[in-house]
Amino acid sequence: MSLVAAFNRLSDNAGVRKAWLGLVCAIFVCIIIVPSVFVVTKVFTDWDLVSGVLGDSAKMRVIGGAVWNSFSIAFIVTIVDVLVGLPIAWILVRKSFRGKRALDTLLDMPLAFPTAVLGLSVVMFWGAPEGVTIPGLGLHLSPYVMIILLHFIFTYPYMVRSLSAILEQIEPNYETAAMTLGASRLTAVRTITLPLFRAGLVTGITLCFARSLSETGGTYIALTLMGSQSSFFTGPTYIAENGGSVLSGEMIVISVIMILLALFLLVAVKGIIGHFHINATKVWPQVGRKLSRGAAPKAKDGLALAFMVLIILLPSFYIFTYLSEPASVDTSALLGSIGISFLVAGVAVVFDIVFGIPLALYIARHHGSKPAAVLDELVNIPLIIPTTALGLSLALFWGGANSTGAVAVVLVILGHISFTYPLVVRNITGAVEEVDPAMEETAQTLGAKPLQAFTKILFPIIKPSVIAGAILAFTRSLGETGATVAISGAVNTVPVYIVNLVKSGQKLADPSYYAQAAMCSIVLIAICFVLMFAVRIIMHRGEDHA
Amino acid sequence: MPEIVLENLVKEYSGGIRASDELSLTIHDGEYLCLLGPTGAGKTTALRMICGLTAPDSGRVLFDGQDLAGIPISERRATMLSQSYALFPNMDVYHNVVFSPVIKRWSEEDTKQLARSMIDMVHMGKKVKNYPRELSGGQQQRTALARAMASDSKVLLLDEPLRALDARLRIELRKELKSMVKEMGLTSVHVTHDQDEAMEVADRIAIIRHGRIIQVGTPKEIFQNPATPFVANFLGRSNIFAGKFVGNDAGHSVIELRDGIRVKARPADLEPGQEAVVAVKVGSTVPELVGGVKDVQDSHLPDTLPDGYFTGNVERVLYEGSTITIETNVKGLGIVSAQRSSRRFEYYKPGSRVIVTWQPAKASVFPMPESGLAQEMRLD
Numbered sequence: 001m002s003l004v005a006a007f008n009r010l011s012d013n014a015g016v017r018k019a020w021l022g023l024v025c026a027i028f029v030c031i032i033i034v035p036s037v038f039v040v041t042k043v044f045t046d047w048d049l050v051s052g053v054l055g056d057s058a059k060m061r062v063i064g065g066a067v068w069n070s071f072s073i074a075f076i077v078t079i080v081d082v083l084v085g086l087p088i089a090w091i092l093v094r095k096s097f098r099g100k101r102a103l104d105t106l107l108d109m110p111l112a113f114p115t116a117v118l119g120l121s122v123v124m125f126w127g128a129p130e131g132v133t134i135p136g137l138g139l140h141l142s143p144y145v146m147i148i149l150l151h152f153i154f155t156y157p158y159m160v161r162s163l164s165a166i167l168e169q170i171e172p173n174y175e176t177a178a179m180t181l182g183a184s185r186l187t188a189v190r191t192i193t194l195p196l197f198r199a200g201l202v203t204g205i206t207l208c209f210a211r212s213l214s215e216t217g218g219t220y221i222a223l224t225l226m227g228s229q230s231s232f233f234t235g236p237t238y239i240a241e242n243g244g245s246v247l248s249g250e251m252i253v254i255s256v257i258m259i260l261l262a263l264f265l266l267v268a269v270k271g272i273i274g275h276f277h278i279n280a281t282k283v284w285p286q287v288g289r290k291l292s293r294g295a296a297p298k299a300k301d302g303l304a305l306a307f308m309v310l311i312i313l314l315p316s317f318y319i320f321t322y323l324s325e326p327a328s329v330d331t332s333a334l335l336g337s338i339g340i341s342f343l344v345a346g347v348a349v350v351f352d353i354v355f356g357i358p359l360a361l362y363i364a365r366h367h368g369s370k371p372a373a374v375l376d377e378l379v380n381i382p383l384i385i386p387t388t389a390l391g392l393s394l395a396l397f398w399g400g401a402n403s404t405g406a407v408a409v410v411l412v413i414l415g416h417i418s419f420t421y422p423l424v425v426r427n428i429t430g431a432v433e434e435v436d437p438a439m440e441e442t443a444q445t446l447g448a449k450p451l452q453a454f455t456k457i458l459f460p461i462i463k464p465s466v467i468a469g470a471i472l473a474f475t476r477s478l479g480e481t482g483a484t485v486a487i488s489g490a491v492n493t494v495p496v497y498i499v500n501l502v503k504s505g506q507k508l509a510d511p512s513y514y515a516q517a518a519m520c521s522i523v524l525i526a527i528c529f530v531l532m533f534a535v536r537i538i539m540h541r542g543e544d545h546a
Numbered sequence: 547m548p549e550i551v552l553e554n555l556v557k558e559y560s561g562g563i564r565a566s567d568e569l570s571l572t573i574h575d576g577e578y579l580c581l582l583g584p585t586g587a588g589k590t591t592a593l594r595m596i597c598g599l600t601a602p603d604s605g606r607v608l609f610d611g612q613d614l615a616g617i618p619i620s621e622r623r624a625t626m627l628s629q630s631y632a633l634f635p636n637m638d639v640y641h642n643v644v645f646s647p648v649i650k651r652w653s654e655e656d657t658k659q660l661a662r663s664m665i666d667m668v669h670m671g672k673k674v675k676n677y678p679r680e681l682s683g684g685q686q687q688r689t690a691l692a693r694a695m696a697s698d699s700k701v702l703l704l705d706e707p708l709r710a711l712d713a714r715l716r717i718e719l720r721k722e723l724k725s726m727v728k729e730m731g732l733t734s735v736h737v738t739h740d741q742d743e744a745m746e747v748a749d750r751i752a753i754i755r756h757g758r759i760i761q762v763g764t765p766k767e768i769f770q771n772p773a774t775p776f777v778a779n780f781l782g783r784s785n786i787f788a789g790k791f792v793g794n795d796a797g798h799s800v801i802e803l804r805d806g807i808r809v810k811a812r813p814a815d816l817e818p819g820q821e822a823v824v825a826v827k828v829g830s831t832v833p834e835l836v837g838g839v840k841d842v843q844d845s846h847l848p849d850t851l852p853d854g855y856f857t858g859n860v861e862r863v864l865y866e867g868s869t870i871t872i873e874t875n876v877k878g879l880g881i882v883s884a885q886r887s888s889r890r891f892e893y894y895k896p897g898s899r900v901i902v903t904w905q906p907a908k909a910s911v912f913p914m915p916e917s918g919l920a921q922e923m924r925l926d
Contacts, residue, residue, distance in 0.1 A: 012618040438632035444619040445597045445626040446646040446697045456649070460636040 011451035024358040025375070032418050036382045039255045039393035046252065053249035063254050066233035069144065070386075071261060073234065074212035077151045081159040081208050082201070087304035089163035094172065105536065107160055107308075110153050110316050112528035114479030116495040117521035119218030120502065120514070121319035122150045123225045136318075143223055143232040149311065150222050151215065155208035156312050162207060166200025167193075184288040185297075198273050205269050210384040213262055214419075216240050217481025217495045221502045225514075229506075236388035236482045255389035262384045319521055327515030334520055337497040338527075344409070344484075344493060345477035348416040349470045352424040357466070360428035361454075365437065376429075383422040391415045391486030408488035415483040420473035427469030431462040464538050471535045475528050494524050548609040548700050548733055549575045550596060555605035557591055557757075565591035566602065567757035573733055578724060580748035581737045584780070584925050588757035589737040593703045596735065597624040609701070624701035629709045631690040633678035639665070639689050640674040646697035664692040667726060683711050684719060691723065695730055702727060704736040708743065720747050741781050745769070753777050769827075775912050775922050778825035785831055785882050787824045788919050791816040791911070798906035804878050809855045811909035821914035823922075830908035831884040833860070833874050833900035835893060854901030858882065863894045874900055 010016050043050055053059050092104060110118070126149060128138040141149070170193055178188035216236040223229040229241060235258045239251060290296070359375065366372035382390060394415045395403075403411060435458060443453040459466075481495040492500075498517045505513030550573040557566035565588040573579045581589050594600035596607055598619040607614045614622060633642050641648075643664055647657040665671055668688035678686060687707065694702055707723065708716045724747040727734050738744055744751050745765045752762045753773075761773035765781075772778035775786055789803040791814070798810045801824050811824050834854055858876035870891050872884045882902055894900075915922040 012620065436630055436632060438626075438628040438630050439634060441599050441619075442626050442628055442632040443634070443645070445599070445622075445624060445703070446649070446693065446699075447620050447623075448645075448649050449618070449620050452649060456645075457634050457636070461634075 008449040008451045011449050017450065021358060021362060024355055024362075027355055028359055028375075028378075028421075031414065032382060032421055033378055035394045035397035035414070036385055036390050036418050037259060037393060038397035039252060039389065040259060042252045042396065043256055046249075049249035050252055051249075053253045059250060060253075062233065063238070063250060063257070066235050066238040066254065067257050067261070069147075069233065070213055070235040070258070073144070073148055073151060074209045076148055077155050077212050078159075078205055078208045080152065081156050082204070084304045084307045085156060085159040085163055085204070087300050088308060089160050089167055091301060091304075092160070093164045093167040106313060107157055108532060108536075109529075110312060111157050112475060112525065112532040113154070113316055114217070114481075114495050114498075114521070114524050114528065115154050115215050115219075116217030116221055116479070116481050116498045117319060117525060118153050118316055119150060119221030120225070120498075120517060120521060121317070122146070122153065122218075122315045123222045124321075125315040125318040127226065143226055143228045146222055146226065147219055147234065149315070150218055151212045152311050153316055154215065154218070155211050156308075158207040158211060159204040162204030163197070163200050166197055166203075170196050184285065185292040187285070187288040187292075190288075202270055202273050205273070206266055206380070206384060209265060209269070210262065210386075213258065213384075214386040214388070214482060216388050216483075216485065217479075217499055220481070221499055224499075224502050224506050227506065236386055239388045239392060240482065240485050251392055255392050258386045258389045259393075262386060263381070266380065266384050319518055319525070322515060322518035323522065325515070327512060327519050329516055329519045329523075333492075333497065334494075334523065337492045337494045338523075340409070340491060341478050341493040341495075344413050344416050344491075345474045347413050348420050348477050349424070349473050351413075351417050352421050352473055353466060353470055356421055356424040356469075357428055360425045361432055361458075363425070364429045364432035367433070379422050379425050382418040385419075386482070387415075387419050387480060388482035388486045390418055391483035394418065394483075395487045403488055404490040408490045411487050412484050412491045412493075415487045416477045416480060419480070419483065420477050423473045423476060424466075424469040427465050427472065428462060431465030432458070435461050467538050468535050471531050471538075475531050478524070478528060494520065498524070549573065549611075550701065550733060550735070551606075551608040551611075552592070552596070553606040553608065555592070555595055555602045555607070557588075557595065557600060557602050564588075564757050566595065566605075569605070569754075569757055569759060571752055571759050571762065573735060574750075576731050576733055578728060578734045578736065578747065578749045580744040580751045581735055581754055582741065582744040582748075582751050582781070583739065583754035585739055586926060587754045589739075589754055590705055591757070592754065593626070593705055593735060593737050596701070597626050597703055598622050599626070622701075623697075623699045624703055625694040625697050625699040627690055627694050627702065627704045627707050629706040631678075631686045631710075633681075633686055633690055633693075635678055638675050638677050639670055639681070642678070642689055643693045643696050645693060646699075650698075660696050664696045667695075668692045684715050687711065687719065687723075691726065695726075695732070700733060702730075702732045702734040704734065706738055707736065708738075708740075716743070723747065745781070751781070753780065772825065772910055775823045775825050775915065775919070778827075778910055779923060780925070783828045783883065783885075784825040785828060786919070786923060787826075787879065788914065789822055789824060791818060791820045791822040793818045799911055801911060803856075807856045807878070809904075809909070810852060810906035811911045812907060814911035816911065816913060823912045823914055823919060824909055825912070826904050826909040828871065828883045828885040830904050831882065831902065832886075832904060833858075833872050833882075833884045833894075833902050836899040836901055851903045851905060854903040857899060857901045860894050860896055860898040860900055862896060863891065865891060870894070872900075874902060876902065 053063070088107070092100065092107075123146065124136050126137050126139050126141055126146060128136050174192050174196070175185070175188045178192045179185060183191070214236065219234055220229060220237045220240055223232055223237060229237065233241065235254055238254055242248075242250060359379070363372050363376050363379075395411060398411055398414070439457050439461070440453040443457045444450065448456065479495060480493075481499055484491055484493050484496050485499075498520050501513050501517040501520065505511060505517070552569055552571045555566045555569040556564070558564050567588075569588070569592060571592075581592060583589050591600060595602050598614065598617065609622070634645065637645070640661060644657050644661045647660060665674060668691055670685065670688055670692060673681060673685060678689070681689065708720055711719060720743055736747060748765055750762060750764055751768055753760045753768065755776065761768055761777050768777060768781050772781065778784040779786060787801075787803050787809065789801040789809070792800040792802050792808065794813045797813065799812060799814050800808055800810060801822050802808050803824075809824060814822070816822055832851060834851075836857065856876055856879065858874040860872055861875045861881065862873045864871040864873070865888065868888055869885050870888045872886065872894050874882045874884065876882050884902070
């Protein structure tokens, strides 16, 4: 008790508060930001390696192709997500119908699927990989198309969520007002609501783009199953296929290109959408009226729903068909990798919460000040850097490339902290911004020390968001392949274990490995489902309390 | 209960906004003082500097002569009652009220007893187990008050405490609020931009503008004897006229508004020929019907009104219940408003010719403000 009292009294001291904030910022910069982009410095320190690759046109062609694939796929996926995500977001927010809750839940499910699992499931659904006995559609798609189909699945929920979050804040009053002033529904939406959408679009596009650029495990599995893992590359699979954290010129070049392009695009998206102007004076009343009624809106909703069912939901759930012919699993190996996965995710999330809350508080409570705005932008960086490049960079920074044992696990944890930290901070920042600062201030004028005002008032209020953020980060960590592989090949988390099973299956031409991978996937999905379910319950309880 | 002294407080926010500009003010022991000013005058900043939520750039805050610099918010015993009430949503009414005793680790017995008496005092006995979201606005307000008074604070800072309530409830609750606070004997500062509210609850009113205190006094003193044209119009509407000071006469002064239009006002210490401003409350302005019976504004006073100063045509007559407002268009002066008892509603018709007058003792005279009259009268 006296220790608590001592801490409480300490929190009265502005110097101590500043020191603590300084420490948190230092940890954020030194452990999360700098290691994430450290590889860029290698261009200067290891120029020999880099220039060797730059001069080798054969290598550069492969690297260029991989980067092109990554970015063009991300671009196509994001654009289509916007087009088909908007109607669904609209339906979810503005319409009320039976089964809306179910649709809402269904939409989040792909988030619970580790992407490695999706890779397996999607190829099974669309194609007919050699050796897989479960019947699929049997289409002979090119790797490029297959990867696009795969990436839709895990980017789509992010887009719909971002769009509906903003849409919920835009009052329908604006549209109604425009319509009473004589605009057709389409014109009202186009000239009034869409321009207000910008913030949601920036978030959605950034998240989708980053997610697609980063994804390693699922893409790699899909390519392996199609037998083209060494002929068709995306940026991350190139790194994964060519030796993980070994410091070579190719690795540096591709990582730096990916990081810089991703950062550039983030800035560009913000700039373009922020300044993009929809001309509200140019209207086509006839066309607008015609398209606002009758078949056109219904066709739009129908197509969006069909896309969601056919492209997103069916392929993700296809993996469960393996339950019809259960395969035996190497239980001890699976349990071992589950243990490692939980250790990594658990430690990372605890770190995220402890050091994420102070930063989130600072950002939320100093809205509009320069340092807070800078931190706010910095937090996004690990989110948009492709995780494979991030993992490589991290391994180089800590000098632990190709390490094994405990050191490798620690490095993997640090890597997972980097890309989960932003998720936690984002969630908590959003929650704190909702809380009236007068709460803590009043508590202090009533005699509470700053620390007491936090523990007794603010923390209980934001707790649902903290837990939701934590579980989001946990599932994200659980499903991550790229960063883990790039940091160390020796840390066998569940997704890595599944990737390795598929690899062996392909190498030995033994389909039983696929079945085993599928069973492990189902176990992993089950775990993630339980966690996602927990999030929903917690969030809804939070809503009831609010 | 302490006497609060604010000494030359300066607070400048980024962007060069001076929320507090050499602000000085003394709040007496046990006094209920209203800090009244337009939006953005620096009212809330002043309040936050008293309780420590905002640190002044320079100047001092003293409680009973003790400088509070360096004393943390939690130890100042100055409680804020914010306009949103800031009831803690994670606690029911009872736990909100005992927040302070629990934090300060008082004995359970004392805490319970104190809580009961506070909750009874604000009539919330039936709602102790309810959460803030289940309470009406008035109930939330009373709970916040009970919580503030259960905290052994010596100073109560009320930041627009009635703002979020419906108009009727606001009027009902403000009397109740004051009587409860006075009963506890707390030194209180009540921030508001509502003149009626300030007039009704305050022991004294301090008028604040641009981060400075312009005038301090009882409601009556400020209403009857405003220090500037701004105050004259802010606390009770006034007709404001610009003109040239002519001179003092027997018991009154004379100001020339335009060629030929001369009005009488209180004697003033101005030079003849100096630019001056005359302010008359609308309630003291009398438009007499030309050709009608001689109108006497205050029949109990022995002296009748002086002859009218200028004539005009009635433009509008507004019925306000117990009063009417007559807006008269005077050539060269614009609209002159007058508030009268609604008994006279029948007499005034748009187009009626009236001659405007007032008792010299009811009109204030000021030297022309340096920044100009338009700038002086701005309400923002």
